[in-house]
Amino acid sequence: MAEKPRPLHDKVWSKLDRKATAILELTLRQYRTRLSTWAVLSVGVILVLITVLFYIEAMNSEIEAVDNDGDSVDSDGDGYPDGQENLLGTSMNNANSHPGLFDPPIPPDSAEDWINEDGYDFSSAKLGTSQGYDDDGDCRVKIGEVGWSSWVDENRNNISCDYFFEMRGFDLEVIADPNVDEDPDEDAYFKETLHRSFVLGFGKIGFVFVLGIFVPLFLASGLIRDEIADGTLHYLVAKPISRAEILLYRLLGYVALVWPYFIALAVITGIITGFMGPSDGFFRFQDLLVWFGIALAACLLSLAYAALFMTMGTIHKYGMVAAIVFGVWEFAMAMLSIFEPEATVSRLSISHWGMVIVDGFSNMAWPDSQYLIALGESTSRSSDSPWGERIYSDGMPGTEAFSSFFHTTDLTGNPLQDALIASGVLISMVIIMLVIAQSVFKNKEID
Amino acid sequence: MMPDIAQTGQVAGERLPQAEVPAVMLEQVSKWYGNIIGMNDISLAISGGVTGLLGPNGAGKSTLFKILAGKLKPSQGTVRLFGIDPWKNTAPFARIGYVSENDALYDWMTALEFVTTLARLYGYTREEARVKAERVLEFVDLKDVMHKEIGKFSKGMRQRVKIAHALVNDPELIILDEPLQGCDPLARTTIMNVIRELGAMGRTVIISSHILEEIERITEQIVILNHGRLLALGNVHAIRDMLDAHPHSIALSTDRPRELGKAFLDHKEVFGVHFPEEGKLIIRTHNLGALHADLPQLITDSGFSVTAIDNPDDNLESILTYLTGGGD
């Protein structure tokens, strides 16, 4: 027991790792004993499961095939669909003229063969150049009474029967030769856009926003406030450990619980959708980049919110009212960010930057998305629409959802840079918040 | 500071060498909340042994302790623990153990886990912390229940857990805010023994309590506060002596109080006699020493039988009552 008095000068900023792990473990164990932790986390899992179930059901069902150009109908009642008669040169309106009279006679196609006969020809490899293929052979111009010109180039790109993309003003437009890909396979288009919309929409709204704000609201605001309310804060404060450290390590404890949770949920959902989504192989590997972005955005956003709510929790009096009001403000701003990305007021909110991260990574993974959207939307215009011009007034099924969830990033031109900038903004918000929190906390008297 | 003569414990272990810097030093410290003054210009230095901090409710005892623990900031004045201001720098807490009057604990932890986890905040490794925790839990006599959850502990056991947690880093200064509150007599005895032992080891212990008899049994060094002001400081008996203006009383139990009282009235140091009830006589004097010297002779001369002699007001309670304006 006889030791000389211990030196004091190095006592606080030493052995940080031991103190850090001690507080981290304490925080984790506290979370484990609280019912609210389990309730919140399991509600999150249930919500994710419900949405994934809807996704699986949608992917397993086919949307109704629509004959956009109407050539599956047999106008003259001779047993041959109009499209087949048109292709082979017989008259669509004359029952006595049909390919059955050829030598050798050509059997009639069924009506289903002439629905969605143009297939899904969109190729992301050929974005800048010509696309499209006239599968049903109706891209022809009649010459005289019997002849057909096979060279049709109304879009003046010296390629017959194709279409290409061009920026006109702010919109990406489809410039097409007539009757090219006018009866596409809606289901294929829909599945692809639905899959991407799901990943983006669920990633942004479900993950980054709903989970990203409610999980910290429940779990992080009590990090200091509960200790004050329970009266156990002095056990942490009257120790040779600075108050800033206490805040930092408590936040680290929160991170140790919540980040693996988000990452696990993202991985599971990513794997399920990767297998169930439309792909050439057995798994959509290009989606992994998007899911990485979603997980990154969710982790950073929840950390930023956690720092904010922890700070509000230390300002005991009106902190919690402020947290509720702020939460609702963020809700509004996130909605604005998703549906009106150009609105600059949303840059004031934290959630906006999370959305930018997701946007950046999705632009990197799916650079052809804008073209896909332009294609789908071009069906609502009457001219120059290669796809389904007569049926869809709102664009192809799936286009609307996709266009509302997919945005390009508009900070710099480069999506990777934008994502990095947004991550930097979030991290600096966390640091600023922690600085404010520790100065508030350092001056706080504990009764 | 010498321990009270009523103690029966031996001095255990060696004494710590006396540090040059006093463990606790307050200079003209005041603390106010709006218009209410919690502490009013208090200056004192405490070092070594057990010091009792006394005062009625609202005297500022808890405020003083919270300022020492770095939970509150003094509105005026300087506080130094081992020479360092605890509000700005938490370094001195490596040598301090603090038991708050707040009863909150982590009820879901076992006693060992609780002490171990908080010990690690001093910078010990897991192993070191566990060894120290076990040792200190044995010191407070909680060894056989240290794997039970604190939520299931009785009040006395909870107090002992708090004390154990305060002792785990071998502190040189131990601050105990109402450690005996709510404890049953058995727990009180255990805790008091612990405190006495600590004081005997040479550590500085500051303890506040309402239970005056037990403070008296632990220590003779006291600090008395009232309405935030420092009223008295030092050895209990010395303080009592200084209170000359306060008349002393001697209580005698006898079967003939009135006759005995008449005998005493002739003594020049006696200014009053008082008969509170049947068979009891209280003699009032300003000069206790002189009267004590003559007392045996007077009694034998009178010839009456006296069954008990007592100094009813040479205790903390009456000092406190007198000083704080209760008054006899």
Add this chain to the structure above:
Amino acid sequence: MEADENPNLPDAEFLGQTGAKVEGQTRLEAAYGSGDGDEQSIPSASVAGGTKQHEQAHLGTVFDQSYQSWGGSLNPRWARNWAILRHHVYGLFSKGHRPYGIATKLILFAAFLISLGDLGMSFISAIFSETEMHRVFGVSKDNLYGHVLGFWPRNAICFPIIAALLIGGIISEDRTHGTSAIYFSRPLNRIDYTAMKFLSVAIVLFMLIVGTLGIYYTGDILMQGEGWAFFLDTLPIFLGAALAGTILVFTYSSIGLALSSVSRGKFFPAVALLGIFLGMKLIAFLIYVLFERSVLYLLSPYDCVAHVGQALVGTTSTYDHPWTWSLMSLVVINAIALYILASRVSSMEVTRE
């Protein structure tokens, strides 16, 4: 100090069945007589008449206990309930009742002003005789519906915040501070306790949601100088909207109180309420946008009420499923909330938990 060594103290006597009967006076004397052990007093209690045996009751007596229920009269039940209600509601605007924070009161006042926003617009259009503007903001099916059930901004921001602030500590504070002991040790039913707390929240919400609807309706009619024909025409719509608003208030209150009875703090119930209303709405909306399936709206309380409200007021339905399903779902949600509330309150301890 050595009182226990006094040989004059008699032994304790056990009087058993023949013990002295306790009357008020006897007990007082015994209490005064028995000190804390320091004095030498010998307490004596003499029985104040009425019994055959007069005993000296010394320290150590056992008294015969006979309890009689109080035969006095209580205030009528409604008076006691009114006291609880008054305590909670008056606390919003006067001292001496349940304290609400200044932030809460300010936000409630701001919500009141926001709710009257459409009346303000209607007023402006009346002053400047702008018929175009009045067509947009005046009384109509859509506007009456929108006043109580429009999502943006009322049900997205305004109403959830005020509901969250009101129900935050309403039952949980009693659990934390132990003031439930004060309530339950009085002649109060637990049903009354719960009902009055429920009513206190519901009344404030009703004033802010449906009360302002009434103000808007009458204000607009008066300002436009519409006649009785207009009033009779629009009265069913107004009543439909008022009923829908009441259902909304009821749902907010039941879910909110259920959450408050489950937790101990003020914060968790408030945030959970926001989470349930806004979060479920958002998830259901997401599913609808992606998969065009509106069935998940059945889990979102706001959407169920909105759907029923659309049916009541007669505006176009924005959901694909029949409104009776929403009504069923609403009934189920409220039933679950009330069940949780009832079971938590009935198991609340009289002492501090």
